Amino acid sequence: MAENGPTLFLIAGEPSGDALGARLMAAAKRLTGGRVRFVGIGGERMMAEGLVSLFPMAELTLFGIFELLPHLPNLIRRIDQTVAEIIHVRPDAVVGIDSPGFTVRVAKKVRAADPAIPLIHYVAPTVWAWKPKRAAKYAAIYDHLLAVLPFEPPYFEKEGLACTFVGHSVVEGGAGQGDGAGFRLRHGIAATDRIVAVLPGSRKGEVSRLLPDFRATLDLLRPSHPNLIVVVPTVATVRDRVAAAIADWPVRTVMVEGDTEKYDAFAAAEVALAASGTVALELALARLPTVIAYRLNPITVALYRRLIRVKYVNLVNLMRDDMLVPELLQQDCRPDRLAAELGRLLDDSTARQEQIDGVAEVARWLGQGDTPPSERAARTILDVVTEKRANCSQKGEPGTGEQKP
Known part of the structure; x- marks a missing residue:
C-alpha cells in the first residue's frame, strides 16, 4: 500500500x-x-x-x-x-x-x-x-x-x-475546446484553406489497410477542392508508419501528435474521415461532421458477421438508432464512395449542420x-x-x- x-x-x-x-x-x-x-x-x-x-x-x-x-x-x-x-x-x-x-x-x-x-x-x-x-x-x-x-x-x-x-471519460478530453485559429496560425494555413482531418486509427493493421484508400480518396477530391489541406493526428504506436504513408499524398498534409494539436485540428477542420473507434466520439464532441470508414481481414469479418446483432458500428449511430454519421465499411470502403460522402459534407452546409445538431444529445448521454x-x-x-x-x-x-x- x-x-x-x-x-x-x-x-x-x-x-x-x-x-x-x-x-x-x-x-x-x-x-x-x-x-x-x-x-x-x-x-x-x-x-x-x-x-x-x-x-x-x-x-x-x-x-x-x-x-x-x-x-x-x-x-x-x-x-x-x-x-x-x-x-x-x-x-x-x-x-x-x-x-x-x-x-x-x-x-x-x-x-x-x-x-x-x-x-x-x-x-x-x-x-x-x-x-x-x-x-x-x-x-x-x-x-x-x-x-x-x-x-x-x-x-x-x-x-x-x-x-x-x-x-x-472521452467527454473529459477537451475534444470540443480546440483552438482552430491558433492551429491555422501555427501551421501556416490560410483562412480560405479547407481542412479535412484524417484519422486512420491507432493500430498498425488499421493504418495499413485504410491509408491507401484514404490517399486515393483525396486524389478524387483534389480537382473540385483545390484549396484542400489535410491534417493527420496520430499516436506514437503508428507514428512512423503513418509518416511514411503520407509522404507522397497529393495534397498538402500535416501530421500532428498529442491531444492539444488533435483537438485544435478538429476545431480548424470542416470535415473528418476517420477509422471506426473511440475517436468517432471525440469528433462528435467536437461537433465535426465525419465519415466513418473501416476494413478488416475478410475472413475475420465473415466470422464476426455471424455474431454481431447491431446495425451500426459508430456509437453515435447506435445510440441514436439511425445513420446520422455515414459508415463505409469493408466493400463499401472505397475511394469513390468516401470521396462522394466527404464532398457532400464539404459542399452542403445543411448536411454539415444536420450532423452537428444530431450529436448534441449523444454528448449528454455520454456524461458531458x-x-x-x-x-x-x-x-x-x-x-x-x-x-x-x-x-x-x-x-x-x-x-x-x-x-x-
Missing part, C-alpha cells in the same frame, strides 16, 4: 485505454490526496501519471483473429508475466481497462490463483451488440464492472455482477456536463477496495495490497 492508501494494478492495451487509465489515475490521486500506488501496464499517458509499465503497451495493440496469430506466443508469455506480477504484488484491486483479449485472460488466471484479489473491469463488453453470453462469463470472473453507457448495467446485474454506469466520468470510476473502485478491506477485517483475514514474502 502507499502510505495506507490502496495499490491498484491497472492494465491498458491500446491508446484509448491508456487515455481512460490516465484520467482514472489522476482522479484517484485527487480523491485520495495522492495516497495511492499504481502498478501495471499502460502507455505514454498512464506513464505520465506515474505508472511504470511492466512492458511496452504497444505489444498488446492487436486486433482481429488473423492479425493476432503471429503474436500469440508473445501474448501468452505476457499474460503469464502479468499474472505472476499481480500475485507477487497482491494489489488492493486489479482494474482491466477494455482490451478483453488480454485483460479477461489475465483476470481468469488471477481469480484461480488468488480469489481474494478484487477484480474490476472498466468498459463493459458490448453484449447488447454481440455475444450476449459474455455477461455471464464476466459475472463468473469479476467483482465489479464499470459501464460507459447508461443502458448497459441491467445486462450484467441480471447475471449477478455489480455494474456501475460511470459515463464515458455532470460529475467527470473518471471521478465516478475512481470513486467506485475505491469503494470496492474499502468494502473488501472491511470484509477482511471482520473475518480476521489478511488483506490485499501487501506483497507476499
